[in-house]
Amino acid sequence: MKKMVYSLTPDELTAAVADLGQPRYRADQVRQWLYGKRVTAWDAMTNLPRDLRESLAGRFALERPAPVERQVSRDGTRKFLFALADGATIESVIIPMADHATFCISSQVGCAMACRFCATARGGLVRNLETGEIILQVLSLMDDLRDDPLPNVTAGHPNVVFMGMGEPLDNLDAVARSIGIMLDPRGLGLSRRRVRISTSGPGPGLRSLLASDLDVGLTLSLGGADDSARKAVMPVPGRTSVREVLDLAERYGKRTGRRGTVAWVLIAGRTDTPEQAEALGRLLARRPFKVNLIPLNPLDDDALQPAGHADTLAFQAILKRHGVDAFIRASGGRDIAAACGQLRRRRLG
Numbered sequence: 001m002k003k004m005v006y007s008l009t010p011d012e013l014t015a016a017v018a019d020l021g022q023p024r025y026r027a028d029q030v031r032q033w034l035y036g037k038r039v040t041a042w043d044a045m046t047n048l049p050r051d052l053r054e055s056l057a058g059r060f061a062l063e064r065p066a067p068v069e070r071q072v073s074r075d076g077t078r079k080f081l082f083a084l085a086d087g088a089t090i091e092s093v094i095i096p097m098a099d100h101a102t103f104c105i106s107s108q109v110g111c112a113m114a115c116r117f118c119a120t121a122r123g124g125l126v127r128n129l130e131t132g133e134i135i136l137q138v139l140s141l142m143d144d145l146r147d148d149p150l151p152n153v154t155a156g157h158p159n160v161v162f163m164g165m166g167e168p169l170d171n172l173d174a175v176a177r178s179i180g181i182m183l184d185p186r187g188l189g190l191s192r193r194r195v196r197i198s199t200s201g202p203g204p205g206l207r208s209l210l211a212s213d214l215d216v217g218l219t220l221s222l223g224g225a226d227d228s229a230r231k232a233v234m235p236v237p238g239r240t241s242v243r244e245v246l247d248l249a250e251r252y253g254k255r256t257g258r259r260g261t262v263a264w265v266l267i268a269g270r271t272d273t274p275e276q277a278e279a280l281g282r283l284l285a286r287r288p289f290k291v292n293l294i295p296l297n298p299l300d301d302d303a304l305q306p307a308g309h310a311d312t313l314a315f316q317a318i319l320k321r322h323g324v325d326a327f328i329r330a331s332g333g334r335d336i337a338a339a340c341g342q343l344r345r346r347r348l349g
Ligand code: SF4
Pocket: 110, 111, 112, 113, 114, 115, 118, 119, 120, 121, 164, 165, 166, 167, 199, 200, 340
C-alpha cells in the first residue's frame, strides 16, 4: 500500500520532493496544494510538471477517507463515520460554537481503556491510527464546513480536540506528529491554543506526554475522585492512582503554562453524588484545574443514565464551595448518537 502523503511532516515532504531531483520551491508548492487549497488529486496541482505529479502519485496516496455516514443533529452537531483504506471505521464530529467550530477527532480504531460509559470501549482496541489518518479527519471536516458553512465560522480555523475514539496517549507518536503538522505554518498553521488532547489519564501515557515537547492543552477525564471509584468507571487508566494522575497533569500544565481541565462525566448514582463532589472538591482545591461537568451521553443498551439537572447543579455548587471553577457543559448531538463510538457500534451491529 502507498504511504499517505499526510503522514509526512513538512520537513519529510521537502526531503521526499528533493529525492525526486526537484528544487525546494516545488515542495512549497505541493504543501500549498495539500494544506492551503486542500485539493484531493495530484492532477489538480496544475503548476507542477506532469512527471513530478506522476512520480508523487506513484509513491504517495492523497485520497480522503470515504464518509460512510454523515448525521446532523438538531443542535447543529455533525457526526461522521469514515471508512479507512483497510475498511476500518472511525468517527469524527464537528461541534458548532458561537464563533468557531470544534473538531472532535479519533486517534485509534477502538480503544483499550475499557471505560464503562463508552461505546468505543466495547470492541476493544483494533489498531492505532497513522499520522495521515488523523490529519485527514481534520481536512475532511474542513471540506465539509467549506461545502456547508456554519454561520460565523471559518472552515480553516477550527479548534481540534482529540476526544473521539481512542486514547490519544496510547498512540502518542502519531498524535504528536499530527499535532506538529497541524501547528506548523507550512502545514495547517493552527495556533497551539486551538489544539487539545483529551485523555483518560493512563499513567505511562501521561509520563510520555510530560517528557515530550508538546505544549497543547490537556483535558483529563477522572471518572472518580478516589482510586476505587475511578477504577470502577475507568478500569485501565484507573490502574494509576488519582493523585499521581493529577500530579502528572499538573506538572504538564506548569511546563506548558496552561491550566488543565478535568472532564467529569456525570452518571446518575455513581459520579453525581454529593460524596464524590466533596471528594473532588478537596482533591482539586488549590490545584490549577478547572472542571467541566458533562452529563453522560447514554448508550443505547446500557443501564447507566445521565445525572439529573438538580444533581448537576448541586455538584457544581459543592465544587465552587471548595474554590474550584466548575462549568456545566452540554454533551451535544444526543439525537444522533454523538457519544463516542456509538455510530460505529450501530454500524457494526
Ligand atoms: S472514553 Fe475514551 S479512553 Fe475511555 S474507552 Fe472510550 S475512547 Fe477509550
